[in-house]
Amino acid sequence: MTLLEIKNLTKNFGGLTAIQNVNLEFHKNELIGLIGPNGAGKTTLFNLLTGVYGPTQGEINFETANKVIAIGGKKTSDIAELGIARTFQNIRLLKDMSVLENVAVAMHNKYGAGFFPTFFRTRKFYQAEKEVTDKAMELLKIFALENVVSERAKNLSYGNQRRLEIVRALATEPSILFLDEPAAGMNPNESSKLTKLIHQIQKDFDLTIVLIEHDMSVVMQVCERIYVLEYGKVIAHGTPQEIRENDKVVHAYLGGV
Ligand SMILES: Nc1ncnc2c1ncn2[C@@H]1O[C@H](COP(=O)(O)OP(=O)(O)OP(=O)(O)O)[C@@H](O)[C@H]1O
Secondary structure, eight states, rough: EEEEEEEEEEETTTTEEEEEEEEEEETOOOOEEEETTTTHHHHHHHHHOOOOOOSSSSEEEEEEEEEEOOOOOOOHHHHTTTTTTEOOOOOOOOTTSSSHHHHHHHHHHOOOOHHHHHHHHOOHHHHHHHHHHHHHHHHHHHHTTTTTSSGGGGSSHHHHHHHHHHHHHHHOOSSSEEEESSTOOOHHHHHHHHHHHHHHHHHHHTTTEEEEEOOOOHHHHHSEEEEEEEETOOOOOOOOOHHTTEEEHHHHHTOEE
């Protein structure tokens, strides 16, 4: 079943067309890879899907609560509220806050107790606070971060910062999660562990995950379907096996060598 559909999507930056007439769809509960050479338009596509940019042309339709909503050009916060979450290529954490606080802030909208209970510290306030902490701890455990909950985010290792970013995105209880190079900068062992974890959470949380990743072994291992972008266009789409054997893809990556 289609969760998110993109129709004839185009994004121009002045004279440069970063996304050109792209059509694609993401289904419920699948893990999709988005690959392509540097500058192909992968991050721009994520930015269009999460409201960082508005489209120059085209439609982005997202299904939620049995309704289809056009989200192209909507504000980032409105899109997040609909159940669309993401991580960034450059890690964006609240660096001076603790690991637990980072997750709690991300959950704030969903579990916030409101002004009155918060100001007067009512039972509802303490109940909401406990709910947030329990839920945050549950997620942090899955990502093996439960022993560093009091650390400031900036003091975590690079790999743990990346994992915390994913926890923050999951804390918003999304139905679709966009991960922009989650394993970038990790060593092969860390990267392989994270890949398995992403696969696991996609199943356990009934999530749709779209993954931008340069490491082909990662993409080929876990993704059910793959879209390949080059110069802002979809040049191929299919199963890992089909993509591996696609001449256009081989050409795009190897430059016809
Ligand atoms: N805000 C912007 N203003 C102008 N040009 C931009 C902007 N954002 C992206 N571009 C251009 O759009 C094209 C696509 O960039 P994008 O970052 O989406 O590619 P990418 O596939 O994510 O690349 P990489 O794998 O290197 O991260 C590039 O030519 C880039 O320079």
